[in-house]
Each structure stands twice: as structure tokens, then as C-alpha cells.
Amino acid sequence: MQGLLLALCLLASDRPQEPYQDLILHRDGEVELVQVLAAEERRLRYRRFGEENDRLLDWRKLFPGEADRVRQGRDSAFAMDILEVQADRLRMKRNREVIGRILGLQGDNYEVHVRGKIQLQPKSLLIGEPDQVLRPAPLVLSPERFVQEHPAPGGGAEALWNYGRACTGAMAWEPAENAFRKAASAAEAEGKAELQRQANSAAERMAALRxxxxxxxxxxxxxxxxxxxxxxxxxxxxxxxxxxxxxxxxxxxxxxxxxxxEEERQLAILSYLEKNWYEAVLKVLQAPSRNRKANMDRLMLWLREQAPGEVRVHLMRKLKDMDDQLTAEGLTEIWERRMERKKKKARIRSASYGTGTWIVSPNLALPRTYYRDHLETAEEWWETAPASTRSNFLMAYYAEHSGDFAVLSHHTSTCQTCGGTGVTTAVNIRQNSRVKKAVCPTCHYVGKEQSVRFQ
CATH class of the missing domain: 1.20.58 (Methane Monooxygenase Hydroxylase; Chain G, domain 1)
Known part of the structure; x- marks a missing residue:
């Protein structure tokens, strides 16, 4: 029996009803002037005022308690009237209309006041001249403008009651509440008990809405x-x-x-770091990569010991709006959490030592029979290397030695000069075609170029 009654109630709630105007308060604070069409089991069917399309809204998206009020139907709706006001209509090309109040001309544009906002509409897009029309106040005026143009009456309870209803329809909530309270007091003095009850109820609803x-x-x-x-x-x-x-x-x-x-803040910081740590390192490495006169030993020492601190200072400066008390240690702790994620969001990057691989490779014992003429020093290589090669070298070394990145793998490619042998050969025709072997001037006998994949 109870199941049957419940089913009948649900059918009754889904049954089409006479549409009526109401204000609905969303959970996020938005207030909409709507035409309620049907209170369905799980959703509200309605239209925004001034629109023709139906909308569906999950009851859970309304402010707590609002769904129960709306389900009660017309009797629980806000008391309101929608007044029509004079407006200027600008008929534009592409079947578009702008309804508002023309404030004047600004060059070749009409300056139009539309619900509290100023719009500039080019005269060249108009079809004909603007004309005057009557339109519902909420579509033309802001609440403040409505109250300016419609001051509170000094009359009795009925006039104040009607004014409160008009202010409600214009979304002017504070003037509406004040008018309802004055209407209740006036109705009490005039002996109009029913109007007093209605005005008090409307005032309380408006106070709760606000x-x-x-x-x-x-x-x-x-x-x-x-x-x-x-x-x-x-x-x-x-x-x-x-x-x-x-x-x-x-x-x-x-x-x-x-x-x-705090957890949300740390996750937000981590997301920022996953997107920007690599770029922060690039920023810090930018200046030294442009310095052609660097001492390589000092440069690599700086990369290991000082550059990580500078990267953190740069990032903490960027993160002030998120946490102005963040320390370098705290930043490191958050950054290390990236590897704990099941779905890692930090991009996998790569950088190559390029033709400078020999600088970071273990010293190899060179055969005495090989010539070693004109082998450049690390500083000479750095001075003549292209800017992109120097930048890549620094990033690869930083990735391996700073501790900021997880090194995933190393990849090698053969030296283009010697084909991976580490040695170049030349035939001297003047000396009976004698073969001359020399240490490769590019890879210094390493025979490869190495790159690093890291995250």
C-alpha cells in the first residue's frame, strides 16, 4: 500500500502543471528568474526568463532546502510581478536584436546600457533606425537602475505590496524586502490581516534568499x-x-x-610544478648557456650544487599566490610526489650532450699509435658549440646530477664523424699511401653521442 502511495506521489509530481514565475537559488549562489514547467522526480524542468528552450536541472544543484520549496508548487513561489518598461531596440544584421537604453553616440557606435553593462554597437551593423518598444524590466534594466526609475511609493499597504512584487521581478531583493516589511506594518495598521500575513511571508522569504x-x-x-x-x-x-x-x-x-x-593546495602546486619545473630549469640555465667563456669544471659544479637552489627560488616566486610561506624544502617534498601518482602527469623529456659527450664520459686510454693533433679542450668546444647544443648539454647534465629529475634511460647514437669507431683514417699518397689513424676530433675516441630521458 505504501509503495502504491509513493508511486502515485511521483506520478503527481511528474504531471504537467501550469507554468509560473519563480526565483531559484543554485548551490553555487546563482539566482535565476525562471518559468517553472514541471517538478520531475529527479530534475526540475524550467525556462530562463526571456528564453524559449526548456532546461533540466538536477535537484542536487539547488541550494539545500530549495528543492523542497520548489516541489511545493506555485504556493511556495516568490511573490512577484514583471513590469514592462520602455526600451530602445536596435535591429542588427544576422537577425540579431539588442534591447536596452541608448545613452548616446560614441564615434560610429551606439552606446547602449543593457542590464547594468555598457555595450558599443556599430551603426554600420544596424538595419534601419532604433525604435522604442516595451519589454520586461529584467531583460532591460539592472536591479539598481530599476529602483532608480521606480522609487518606493509613499502610499498604503497595497501600493507597498505591489512595489515589493515589482522589485522581486526586477531582481532588486533588498528594496523588495524593505517594501514587504513596510507593507506588513501598513496592513496591520489598516486591519488587513491576510495582506499582513502575505507581506510578512514574502519578506521572510526574501530575507532568506538574500x-x-x-x-x-x-x-x-x-x-x-x-x-x-x-x-x-x-x-x-x-x-x-x-x-x-x-x-x-x-x-x-x-x-x-x-x-x-591544504591537500588541495599541495595538489595544485604539484600540478603547477609538473607543467613548469622543466621551463624553470630552462630559465635558470639560459644565462650560462649564452656565456661562451665559461670554465667547464666550475660550470658543472654550479649545475650540481647551486642551480637547483636557483630553480627553487624562481618557482617559489611564481607560487606566491598559492603559498607565500612555501620553503625550498617544502617545494622539494611536493615535487617528489609526482612519481607517486598512478597516472604521472609530468612530461617525459630528453636532452643530449651532443658532440660534447666526451666531456662527461670516462677518460679512455688512447692507443699511442693514434695521432692526437688539434684535439680541442672542453672550454674550446664550449666556445664554438652552437647555442642550442650548449643549452642541451646543460639540461642533460642537470637532469643527471641535480636530483630534480628521475632519469629513465640513456640513449646513444654513433658519432657522425667517425661512424662510432672513435678514430678517423686518412691515406697519405705522398708517403706510399700510408694510412694515418687519428683520434676523432669530434667525439675524442668515445664514438658516440649520449642523450638522457627523464621525468
């Missing part, structure tokens, strides 16, 4: 700041938000956000 909108907006601002990686601003807003939300229907949402705040 309070809940403020609470949801405060939570949404913090969530938005976190998504934008503005964790420092979000952290500063937490105490005020806690005072506002502790007893709110959104209290659970806030305390969950608060409890996971």
Missing part, C-alpha cells in the same frame, strides 16, 4: 579562487566564511572544503 545567496556566493568565491590557484586569497577569506557559514545549510560543504584545503 542570506542564502550571500552564503553560497562566499563559498563559491573561495572555490573559484582555489580553481584559479589563488590559494593565499582563499586562505585569508576562510575565517570570515566560517563565521558566515558555520550555521548555514552549506556548513557541511564549507567544513569539507576547509578540511581538504
Amino acid at each position: 542570506a542564502h545567496h550571500g552564503q553560497a556566493s562566499a563559498l563559491k568565491r573561495i572555490q573559484t579562487q582555489m580553481k584559479r590557484n589563488e590559494f593565499e586569497q582563499a586562505e585569508k577569506a576562510l575565517p570570515a566564511a566560517e563565521a558566515l557559514l558555520a550555521d548555514s545549510p552549506l556548513a557541511d560543504d564549507f567544513f569539507e572544503l576547509q578540511s581538504t584545503f
Whole structure:
């Protein structure tokens, strides 16, 4: 029997009803003026005011308690009237219309006030001259503009009640609440008990809407700041938000956000590092790669001992908006977590020592019979190497020796000069075609170029 009653209730809730105007408050703080079409089992079917297409909204996306109110139907809706106001219509090419208030001309553009925003519409795109039309106030005026053009009446309860309904329809919530409270007081003085009850109820609903909108907006601002990686601003807003939300229907949402705040910040920092650590190293290595007169021993010592610190200083400067108390040690701890992820997001990179591979290779015993004429020193190689080769060399050495990257593998390719033998040969025709073997001037007998894959 209970199952049958439940089924009948669900059928009744899905049954088409007469559309009516209402305000709905989303969980993220957005308030929409809508036409409610049907309260379905899992979703609300509605249209935004001024639109023709139906929309479906999961009940869970509404502010806590809002779904129960809307399900009650027309009797629970906000008391409102939609007034029509005079507006300027600009008919544009491509079947487009702009409805607002023309403020004047700015060069070859009309300056149009549309719901609190100023738009510039080129005269060249107009079809004909602008004309005047009547349109619903919410489609033309901002709430502030509506109140400016429609000041509160000084009349009795009925006039104040109607003004409050008009302000509600124009999304001017504070003036609406004030008008309803004044209407209730006036109705009491005039002995209109039913109007007094309606006005008090409307005022309480409007007060709740304003309070809940403020609470949801405060939570949404913090969530938005976190998504934008503005964790420092979000952290500063937490105490005020806690005072506002502790007893709110959104209290659970806030305390969950608060409890996971630091973890979310660290994950956001890690995501930033995964995208930018490599670029930060490139930035730090840029200046030394351009210095052709470097001492190679000192340069490689700097890469091992000082460059990692400079990379961290650079990154901490970039991360101030996320955590201005971040230390080099803390940054390193977060960076090391990248390898713990099941799905690693840090890109796999590679860098090559190129023709300077011999500088970092173990010294090989060269056969005495091979000539070693004109073998350049490490400093001479550095001075004549192209800028891209020097930059690649530094990155490969940094990847292997700084500890900032996980080295995945090494790859070698044969020296293009000697074909991997480490030796070049030449035939001297003047000396009875005697073969002359010499240490390869490119690879210095190493026979290869080495690259590093790292993450």
C-alpha cells in the first residue's frame, strides 16, 4: 500500500502543471528568474526568463532546502510581478536584436546600457533606425537602475505590496524586502490581516534568499579562487566564511572544503610544478648557456650544487599566490610526489650532450699509435658549440646530477664523424699511401653521442 502511495506521489509530481514565475537559488549562489514547467522526480524542468528552450536541472544543484520549496508548487513561489518598461531596440544584421537604453553616440557606435553593462554597437551593423518598444524590466534594466526609475511609493499597504512584487521581478531583493516589511506594518495598521500575513511571508522569504545567496556566493568565491590557484586569497577569506557559514545549510560543504584545503593546495602546486619545473630549469640555465667563456669544471659544479637552489627560488616566486610561506624544502617534498601518482602527469623529456659527450664520459686510454693533433679542450668546444647544443648539454647534465629529475634511460647514437669507431683514417699518397689513424676530433675516441630521458 505504501509503495502504491509513493508511486502515485511521483506520478503527481511528474504531471504537467501550469507554468509560473519563480526565483531559484543554485548551490553555487546563482539566482535565476525562471518559468517553472514541471517538478520531475529527479530534475526540475524550467525556462530562463526571456528564453524559449526548456532546461533540466538536477535537484542536487539547488541550494539545500530549495528543492523542497520548489516541489511545493506555485504556493511556495516568490511573490512577484514583471513590469514592462520602455526600451530602445536596435535591429542588427544576422537577425540579431539588442534591447536596452541608448545613452548616446560614441564615434560610429551606439552606446547602449543593457542590464547594468555598457555595450558599443556599430551603426554600420544596424538595419534601419532604433525604435522604442516595451519589454520586461529584467531583460532591460539592472536591479539598481530599476529602483532608480521606480522609487518606493509613499502610499498604503497595497501600493507597498505591489512595489515589493515589482522589485522581486526586477531582481532588486533588498528594496523588495524593505517594501514587504513596510507593507506588513501598513496592513496591520489598516486591519488587513491576510495582506499582513502575505507581506510578512514574502519578506521572510526574501530575507532568506538574500542570506542564502550571500552564503553560497562566499563559498563559491573561495572555490573559484582555489580553481584559479589563488590559494593565499582563499586562505585569508576562510575565517570570515566560517563565521558566515558555520550555521548555514552549506556548513557541511564549507567544513569539507576547509578540511581538504591544504591537500588541495599541495595538489595544485604539484600540478603547477609538473607543467613548469622543466621551463624553470630552462630559465635558470639560459644565462650560462649564452656565456661562451665559461670554465667547464666550475660550470658543472654550479649545475650540481647551486642551480637547483636557483630553480627553487624562481618557482617559489611564481607560487606566491598559492603559498607565500612555501620553503625550498617544502617545494622539494611536493615535487617528489609526482612519481607517486598512478597516472604521472609530468612530461617525459630528453636532452643530449651532443658532440660534447666526451666531456662527461670516462677518460679512455688512447692507443699511442693514434695521432692526437688539434684535439680541442672542453672550454674550446664550449666556445664554438652552437647555442642550442650548449643549452642541451646543460639540461642533460642537470637532469643527471641535480636530483630534480628521475632519469629513465640513456640513449646513444654513433658519432657522425667517425661512424662510432672513435678514430678517423686518412691515406697519405705522398708517403706510399700510408694510412694515418687519428683520434676523432669530434667525439675524442668515445664514438658516440649520449642523450638522457627523464621525468
